[in-house]
Amino acid sequence: MTTETRHPGLCPACQDLNVIHDGQSEPAAILAHIETCPDCAAVLAVYRRLDQAVADALRPPAGMAERVKSACRQQPVRQPAPSRFQGRPVLEWLPSLLRAAAAVAVIGAAGWLAWSTAHPARPPFAAPADTVVFGQPYPAPEAETVAADTAAPAEPTPADNSDRFPDSMATAFPESSLVSPQNLQLVNIAGGLTTPAWGDSAGSKLPRRIRHVWVVHDPADAGRRLETILPPGARLDRPRAANSASRNLFRIRLPDRDTQTLVDNLSRAGFSLVSPNLPQPGESRRLATTGKPVIYEVELVGDTPQ
Amino acid sequence: MSNSSENIAVSDADLIGRWKEGDSTAFDLLVDKHAGKAYQIAYGVLGNKEDAEEVAQDVFVRIHRALSRFRGDAEFSTWLYRIALNLARNKYRWNKVRGLREMVSLDAPQEGEDGDSRGPMAVPAPKPSPDHEAIFRELEQNIASELENLPAAFREALVLRNMDDMDYHQIASLLGCKLGTVKSRIARAREELRRRLKL
Numbered sequence: 001m002t003t004e005t006r007h008p009g010l011c012p013a014c015q016d017l018n019v020i021h022d023g024q025s026e027p028a029a030i031l032a033h034i035e036t037c038p039d040c041a042a043v044l045a046v047y048r049r050l051d052q053a054v055a056d057a058l059r060p061p062a063g064m065a066e067r068v069k070s071a072c073r074q075q076p077v078r079q080p081a082p083s084r085f086q087g088r089p090v091l092e093w094l095p096s097l098l099r100a101a102a103a104v105a106v107i108g109a110a111g112w113l114a115w116s117t118a119h120p121a122r123p124p125f126a127a128p129a130d131t132v133v134f135g136q137p138y139p140a141p142e143a144e145t146v147a148a149d150t151a152a153p154a155e156p157t158p159a160d161n162s163d164r165f166p167d168s169m170a171t172a173f174p175e176s177s178l179v180s181p182q183n184l185q186l187v188n189i190a191g192g193l194t195t196p197a198w199g200d201s202a203g204s205k206l207p208r209r210i211r212h213v214w215v216v217h218d219p220a221d222a223g224r225r226l227e228t229i230l231p232p233g234a235r236l237d238r239p240r241a242a243n244s245a246s247r248n249l250f251r252i253r254l255p256d257r258d259t260q261t262l263v264d265n266l267s268r269a270g271f272s273l274v275s276p277n278l279p280q281p282g283e284s285r286r287l288a289t290t291g292k293p294v295i296y297e298v299e300l301v302g303d304t305p306q
Numbered sequence: 307m308s309n310s311s312e313n314i315a316v317s318d319a320d321l322i323g324r325w326k327e328g329d330s331t332a333f334d335l336l337v338d339k340h341a342g343k344a345y346q347i348a349y350g351v352l353g354n355k356e357d358a359e360e361v362a363q364d365v366f367v368r369i370h371r372a373l374s375r376f377r378g379d380a381e382f383s384t385w386l387y388r389i390a391l392n393l394a395r396n397k398y399r400w401n402k403v404r405g406l407r408e409m410v411s412l413d414a415p416q417e418g419e420d421g422d423s424r425g426p427m428a429v430p431a432p433k434p435s436p437d438h439e440a441i442f443r444e445l446e447q448n449i450a451s452e453l454e455n456l457p458a459a460f461r462e463a464l465v466l467r468n469m470d471d472m473d474y475h476q477i478a479s480l481l482g483c484k485l486g487t488v489k490s491r492i493a494r495a496r497e498e499l500r501r502r503l504k505l
Contacts, residue, residue, distance in 0.1 A: 018493040022467060024474050046505050047496055053449040054468045060345040064359055068341045069334050071363040072370045213392040215372065215385070272372040274389050275396055276364060301388050303380045 011040055021047045203288040204278055206256045211297040212263070214271040219248045219300035222271065226250055226298065229269050231261040248300040257289035259296055266298070274301075318382035325373065333373070337366055340383065343469065344390040350465030351394035352401070353454035361397055365390045387480055398458060445503055452502045460495035467492050 012020075012030045019025045020034070021044055034040045216222035227236055234254035254262065260279045267273065267281035279287050316335065324332035341362055348361035368389055376385065453461055466477045478488045499505075 014497055015489055015493040018496060019474075019489060022474070022492070024489075046500060049445065050449075050496055050499055050505070051468055053446050054453065054464060056446060057450045057453060058346045058349060058465060058469060060342045060362075061355060061359060064345060064362065065338050065341045067359070068337050068363050068366045072333065072337070072366050075367055075370055211396070213389075213396070215389070217377070270375070272375055274368045274372070274392060276368075276393070277396070299392070301392065303376065303385050 011037060014043070017043055018047070020044075203286045205288050205290065206259060206278065206294055208292075209295045209297065210259065210277065210279075211299065212273060212275040212277070213299045213301055214266060214273055215301050215303050216271050217303055219302045222300050223248065223250060225269065229262070229265045230254075231258045231265065234258055234262065250298040250300070252296045252298065253293060254296060255289075255291050256287075256294045257291055259294060260284045260287055260289075262296060271300075322373065322376060322382060333370065336369075336382075340386055341366065343383070344386060346465060346469040347387060347390040348394040348397075350462045350469070351391065351398050351458060353456065353458070353461055355450075357397055357401070358394070361390065361394045364393050368393070384480075391480060445505070448503060449499070452499055455502070456495060456498060460491050460498060463488055463491035464495035464499075 010033070012033065016027075016030060017034075017040060020027075020030060034044065214222075230236060230252065231254065234252050237251040237253070252262065263273065263279045263281050264284075273281060318336065318339070321332040321336050321339075325336070344362040344365040345358050348365075349355065349358035352358050352361065365386065369386065376382070453465075456464075462481060463477060466472050466480065467474075472480075474485055474488045474492075478485045481488070
């Protein structure tokens, strides 16, 4: 008994009454008392009305399911398409596959030939590793990312960024190069893309502490693998094994610019992110990093009942 | 679309299997079946209808993204409950940081480490009301606001208990706390509601 009773020594504690009311335990002595005690019976009657009122208050608003479906339909479809080749003998679909592969090879070769004709001598350059992305073709900006970028208040415009372009960088790229500063500015203006990594990019800054919930098949195994996924410079604090919740909570100290690499690594390793806050896998353009140290907390949740 | 009784008859595993085979309506059926639960869990944490619906939407958006990787060897509902609970708690923390919710403390003694209440919990003797029905009509009107003012830990436990008739063990597992903590929180939630609603 942890609680005071209405009639000390006679009536059960209210916690015991609640347990009986919820049908979680039915000790005969207490049940016998309740049958003869009008006070306890009245309390139980109040509990029943309270539960009914709570259940009524929990009714979802009308039309919510349709709004949920609508929100899901606006997301990019990731439904696995049924394979055309599923259930068919190899000899039936192998010729189609070979024809497709040959077509891809021919188109690739033609593209490479055209590109190498247009750019006969691509000069070597020694840009820092984190700026090399500009030597590669940009993917088309995703609508979601662009919207997030444009929604952020008081962000520097591409013109602002041109002021920060270091002269030493400009001389490192000859004008004929695909990655010349002029080309970069054009790409930025046309594509609305964020700036390179030599300054603060036009994105959101991270708070000092970020917490992400990741769904994994086996939290214990994922926790063991976590250390191998960390980017260099990140430090993992071992969780205290006080209870099941803290066993699956890992704290990682790292510079904010490495958090994107970390979430990308986790995503590639099969972890599934459920938290909506930044950084999100594959969305580095939404981040502005300054190199400040941050604490990134990983909460691992299993996809199996425990 | 199928009717709701048919939805309930189809298992989650079947619906997920159908969705993976390209049947896009199967996801709608999963929403019909579980959106209410996601909402109720979120409401239990947040105590606010608008926020709870926002979280319920986010839960299914996340599930929509991740469902192709769901292997189906686990209970879908357990997975969904955990996601809903975590997203709702994230939202609760976010609201708290932004000062959107006032934290209400109880005068009652605090829980101990093991979750049991340390001090006595006095139960007021029930007083017969001259007009019981009027009191309970008022109760139904006031319960939502009083639920909102309950401390989140108590509200979570009471809402889960009233949602789908979860037993104490399931609630303890979902909340990641001990059985004694669940017993204590549910009892204190009901007693606090009784006190506030003057029942």
